[in-house]
Amino acid sequence: MRKFKRGLLAVGLLAGVAFSGVAHAQDNEPIKFGLLQDFTAVYTFVSGEYNQGQQDYLTLINEEGGVDGHMVEAIVRDTGNEPQRGIEAYNRAREEGAILVDFLSTPVSRALVDRVLSDEIVMITALHGRGDASAGETFPYIFPMMATYWSQATVLAQYIKDNEGGLEGKKIALVHIDSPFGREPVPVLEDLAEKEGFELSTFPYPSPGNEQSAVWSEVRRFRPDHVMIWGAGGGQPVSVREAIRNGIPADQIYSVVWLAETDVENVGADVMTGVKRFEAVSTGTDNPILERIQETVIDADLGAGEADNVGTTYYNIGVATMAVAVEAARLALETEGAPLTGPKLKAGFEMIKDFNAERLMPPVTITAADHQGGGAGRVSQWNGEAWEPVGEWGAAYQDVVQMEIDAGAKAFAEGN
Amino acid sequence: MFYRLAGVHHTRYETARALWPIPADRKQVIVAGLIALVAPFFLSTLYLGSYMLPWLIWSSAALSLTLLMGMAGQLHFGFASVMAIGAYTSIHLARLGIPFELALIGAGAMSAVIGTVFGAAALRVKGLYLVIATLAMQYLVDWVIINVPAISGGAQATLRTPEVSFLLFPIESLTSRYYLALGWAALLAVFLMNVKRTSFGRALTAIRDKDFAAAVIGVDPFRYKLMAFFTSSFMGGVTGAMLAFCFYRAVTPEQFSFNVSIQLVAMVLVGGLGSVIGGFLGAAFVLLIPIVLTNFVAGLAASGWLAISSNLLAHVPLMIYGALIIGFLLLEPLGLAKIYDNTRKYFLVWPFRHSRS
Numbered sequence: 001m002r003k004f005k006r007g008l009l010a011v012g013l014l015a016g017v018a019f020s021g022v023a024h025a026q027d028n029e030p031i032k033f034g035l036l037q038d039f040t041a042v043y044t045f046v047s048g049e050y051n052q053g054q055q056d057y058l059t060l061i062n063e064e065g066g067v068d069g070h071m072v073e074a075i076v077r078d079t080g081n082e083p084q085r086g087i088e089a090y091n092r093a094r095e096e097g098a099i100l101v102d103f104l105s106t107p108v109s110r111a112l113v114d115r116v117l118s119d120e121i122v123m124i125t126a127l128h129g130r131g132d133a134s135a136g137e138t139f140p141y142i143f144p145m146m147a148t149y150w151s152q153a154t155v156l157a158q159y160i161k162d163n164e165g166g167l168e169g170k171k172i173a174l175v176h177i178d179s180p181f182g183r184e185p186v187p188v189l190e191d192l193a194e195k196e197g198f199e200l201s202t203f204p205y206p207s208p209g210n211e212q213s214a215v216w217s218e219v220r221r222f223r224p225d226h227v228m229i230w231g232a233g234g235g236q237p238v239s240v241r242e243a244i245r246n247g248i249p250a251d252q253i254y255s256v257v258w259l260a261e262t263d264v265e266n267v268g269a270d271v272m273t274g275v276k277r278f279e280a281v282s283t284g285t286d287n288p289i290l291e292r293i294q295e296t297v298i299d300a301d302l303g304a305g306e307a308d309n310v311g312t313t314y315y316n317i318g319v320a321t322m323a324v325a326v327e328a329a330r331l332a333l334e335t336e337g338a339p340l341t342g343p344k345l346k347a348g349f350e351m352i353k354d355f356n357a358e359r360l361m362p363p364v365t366i367t368a369a370d371h372q373g374g375g376a377g378r379v380s381q382w383n384g385e386a387w388e389p390v391g392e393w394g395a396a397y398q399d400v401v402q403m404e405i406d407a408g409a410k411a412f413a414e415g416n
Numbered sequence: 417m418f419y420r421l422a423g424v425h426h427t428r429y430e431t432a433r434a435l436w437p438i439p440a441d442r443k444q445v446i447v448a449g450l451i452a453l454v455a456p457f458f459l460s461t462l463y464l465g466s467y468m469l470p471w472l473i474w475s476s477a478a479l480s481l482t483l484l485m486g487m488a489g490q491l492h493f494g495f496a497s498v499m500a501i502g503a504y505t506s507i508h509l510a511r512l513g514i515p516f517e518l519a520l521i522g523a524g525a526m527s528a529v530i531g532t533v534f535g536a537a538a539l540r541v542k543g544l545y546l547v548i549a550t551l552a553m554q555y556l557v558d559w560v561i562i563n564v565p566a567i568s569g570g571a572q573a574t575l576r577t578p579e580v581s582f583l584l585f586p587i588e589s590l591t592s593r594y595y596l597a598l599g600w601a602a603l604l605a606v607f608l609m610n611v612k613r614t615s616f617g618r619a620l621t622a623i624r625d626k627d628f629a630a631a632v633i634g635v636d637p638f639r640y641k642l643m644a645f646f647t648s649s650f651m652g653g654v655t656g657a658m659l660a661f662c663f664y665r666a667v668t669p670e671q672f673s674f675n676v677s678i679q680l681v682a683m684v685l686v687g688g689l690g691s692v693i694g695g696f697l698g699a700a701f702v703l704l705i706p707i708v709l710t711n712f713v714a715g716l717a718a719s720g721w722l723a724i725s726s727n728l729l730a731h732v733p734l735m736i737y738g739a740l741i742i743g744f745l746l747l748e749p750l751g752l753a754k755i756y757d758n759t760r761k762y763f764l765v766w767p768f769r770h771s772r773s
Contacts, residue, residue, distance in 0.1 A: 039730030041675075048727045055726065078710050078730040083664060083671055088466035088707050095462050107670035110574050114666060130574070179562065180573040180669075304726050415511075415576055 029339050030071040031329055033058070033322075034093030034101040036108075041081035043105055045233040045262065046314045048305065050104060051076065053318025055304035056297050057289070061326055063296045068333045070340075072326065079103065083111035094121060099342045100325055104128055106181060116141050120342040122328075122349065126321045127257055127280065131184060132408025134372035136350070139409070141342065143349055143371045145324055145364065146317075149256065150401040151375030152278040153185035153228070156254045157192050158396030159276070159379040160226055164252075167196040173219050175212075175239060176230035178204035185230060185256075191400045209235020216242040225252065232258040237266035240275055250274035251381070260313035264382060272382045276390065279380040281320040281361045283387045285311035288358045289319060313387065316360065323357035324349075324364065324373075362393035375401060418763045435609055452598055456591040465590050467704060471696075472594075472601040473659050474703045478683040478695040479604045480651035485681070486690025487617060488644035489624030490538050493547045494554030495652055495680045500672035501557060502527040502653025503660035504567055507575050507667055516580035516587065520657050527653025528646045530557075535645025539638060542627075554674055561669050568669060576666045593662040600658050604651060608692050620644055679703075686744065688753025697752035705740065709733035 035054055037047045058072045066072065075093045079086040086108030090101060100122040103109045109129035116123040117140065124143045125133060131148035133139040147155065161167045174189060176182035186202055193200040201222050205215040209231050219227065227248050229239040236259050243253050251274035259277040285294065290311055298307050309315050332340055332348025352373070354363040362376035376395040380387045419440040426432035436442040455468055481495045492498075506523035510516055537549035561568050569575035580587050582596055611617040619640045622630035627637045660667045679702050687698020710733045716722040717729050724732075748755045 039727065040734055051726065076726060077714055078733070080706065082675075083668075084466075084470050084703065085707055085710075087470075087663075088462075089710075091462045091466045092711070095460075107668060110668050111664055111666060111671070113574075114576065180568075306725070415578060 028066070028069045028071070030073040031067060031340055032073045032075060032093070032096060032098040032100075033325065034075045034077075034090065034096075034098035036075070036077045036079050036086060036089040036093060036101060037104045038081040038108070039078045042233070043081060046258070046260075046317075047104055049309045049312050049314035050318035050321075052303070052305035052309055053315035054102070054322045056293050056302075056310070056315075057319045057322040057326070059297045059302050059304070060289075060293050061322075063300075063302070064292075067326055067330050068338075070329075070333065070338065072329070079105060079108055081105050081107060083107050086111060087115075090115065094119060099340055099345050100124065102126075102321065113139070113142065120346075122342055122345050124321060124325060127317065130408065130412075132405050132412065134370060134375075134405045135409035136366075136368050136371040137409075138413050139371065141346055143366065145321070145349070145366060145371065145373050146280045146361075147257075147278070147375045147377040147395070148372055148401070148405075149181070149184040149230075150188045150404050151372065151395060151398070152256055152280075152377060153188050154192065154375075154397035154401055155377045155395065156228060156276075156278055156379065157189070157196070158394075159391055160254070161196065163391070164226065167192075167198045170198040170225045171223065172198055172200050173203060173222055173224035173227045174200065174230060175203045175205065175215060175219055175227060175243075177209050177232070177235055178206050181232070182230050185228070188397075188400055188404055189228075191403070192397060195400070205231075205235070205239075207235075208233070210238055212238050212242050216246045219243070219248070220246040224248070226254060227252060228254045228256075229259075230256045232256070237263045240267050240272060244271060251276065254278075254379070257377075269382075269384060273384045274381065276379050276381045277387070278377050279313075279387065279389065280377045281313075281317045282359070282389065283311065283313045283316055283380070287316075287360050289323065289360055290316070293319070320357055320361045323360065324352065324355065327352055327355050327357075362395075372405075374398075418766060421764065433613070435606075449602075452602075456594055461590060464594055467707075469590070469594050469597055470663055471700055471703060472597040473655060473663055474680075474683065475696045475699040476597070476601045476604050476655040476658065477652060477680055478687060478699045479601070479608055479692065480648050480655055481680050482684045482687070482690055482692075482695050483608060483611065483620075483651065484644050484648035485684050486688075486694075487611065487624065488620040488641065488648075490535070490641060490644060491543065491547045491681075492550045492648075493681060494534070494550040494552070494557070494674075494677050496672040496674070496676035497554045497557035498527050498531045498649045498652040499656030499659060499676075500561060500669070501530055502656030503667050503672065504561065504575070505653070506657035507577055507660055508567075510578050510580050510661075516582050516661070519580075520654050523657040524650040524653040527656065528650035531649025531652070532642055532646045535642060535649070538641050538645065551674075554677055558669060558673065561672075569667075574666055574668050577661050577664075580661065587661060597658055597662045600654065604655075605692050605695075607651075608695075616640075616643070682741075686741065686751055688751030691751070691753035693756055694751050694753030697756065701740075701744075701752060706733060706737055709736050 035051055037051055039047050055074055058074050062071050075096060075098055077089040079089050086103055090112055093101060102124045106128050109125050120141060122141050124145055126146045131150050133142040134144050134148060189200050203215050203219050205212040227243055231239055240253060244250055253275045255277035257278045257280055264272045297303050298310055328345055328348035329340060331351040332344045336344040336347060349366050350368045352364060352366045354365055356363045364373035366373045374395050375398055376393050378389055378393050379391040380389045419438055424438060436445060456464055477499060484490050484492050502523035505526040506519045509519035509522045534553040538546050541549060585592055587593055587596055619635045622635045623637055623640050631637050664671060683698035683702045686701050688694030713732050
């Protein structure tokens, strides 16, 4: 009997705790973000640091009192880059109340475009997914919110034009992975080639890109003035190494956003010196947000991963995505009030104006029509020790980019 | 006791040769069928749409492949490309306005034809060499899909499925898509069980065991190998169309990559070569266990039982999964179907120890 009584007491206590939890939650319901990414398959080169940055930033916000008192809760799951697992993770996160999802995986994001549109859940596709999702009217709930691959190509071209003696008469080689992602900049660069009078030649290498020697001897025969490399993960250091082996000066190599500290390690810091890349978010810890993360999160042992990663390229990109998302949530709470929903958060995103996350990223203005947020970025160069910016934040040739966005959005609206 | 074998006497050949000669087995199948039929009424959208539906479709794919790998003994490491051909054919046919029922048949036919062409390699090579030949199919089909915008759907390489209806029922809601997938899986299961009892099935078995021995006893390997590829690819093509229309509803090349082929082979092997129930069990194992493990481990971490970095956390499910595969294969190399079979045989004569066969 005594046992029974004790059991009853325990149940009562548990119920009490549960009820008080519910009562508390109603006051300030947490905002839930689903960070359902690929930690184990293809995107491992970025996901770890990226997600760590996202989680650390959310911890910082929560430690500082949340968004108007609302805590931000991250639902983190591995999808293994498999669409069917992404769909499961998405449906589960949605049932748990997530109003924003970030997959950081092009296959998973693509598979879920239609679902998030009909479920009215915000999906951020920073630096992955469909570039044409920048067309906010066709893709109301999808926010690329950083420069698409098209904009990255134009920023790189603009840099060559301004700093390397113009584009006219130049020979530019685009060496890319043979996948939809690798081919993405081709139409924009072709348009620019016609407009600016340079000669563009494209050299695809087979996925995943650990073997590129055949392609690069062709590139050498083409004798390019500048080379753009368009890959991700393990193919990138191979590209840089092969380019240098084939006599292309390091400072004439321009990379898509996916070139970071790990690639430098793989190539060798001294060999890499001079290589330039597109940069969407500044790298390093010299920034008020990063300093606060160090103080409040890392020093308090609340970090989500290794402290060494703080300030790396992909870590900072993760911080920036969450900075924009939290800003959107703050604006949405301010104007639309709690509890937040997908449509309210979407409205919040579209209110973001000249937001630069305390100088971490270029000023972003997201409107109902433009979900890319301007498409700005800059070029940075490996100086032997760090990535050093060599240009100002800015967007380039957005008219050409817009043509691509419109064409893609039109095809999507017609059912593609 | 459970199976009540006492009193089950077959006095006619038909009853002895029935699919389920023992009433208890029949009852189990009926109960399983009923549960599957009413699943949409008691399962939440999450479990119906993210577990049951993909499980049924992947089971269909595993069943299609097990006809080729398990019954006919022809290894195929490019089965995802067969499904890709079916998916893309059906979606393009449906977009041209051809009724969905015909589009499905067209998908199967296209896959069957192309699959048979590559299967012709099996006439010359066996074993690992055939694996390489079918791998070539995987990469060729992938390459063609990615590099021909007319097939893949332009720059974004995404094709969304148009709205269709099957036998006048619109295939739009989750429930209708579930029933269509269930119907196809059931059809394949019944077909496969019956194949084993036909001369076609016996010819496939003869070829699996030794093709020139089969030729000696009058089974034409040329014909039956190609027929195995044709049948299996037809079923795979329709399954690919099911995957596109019932589950993903948008087709991209990555959905049918090499990894998927390997997963399908794993389903067939882990489930048990040539077994129908093995197809279902193998698909559940390969498709659902990683998802369940991921959620389980994440749940453990959230409740404070597992204080490790999020990077390691993401890999723990993989480690458990790998250990599970090794464990199952050590425990029972003939796959999950054999474990089911052993369990059934144990209960067949329970409480006694030994059964016949």
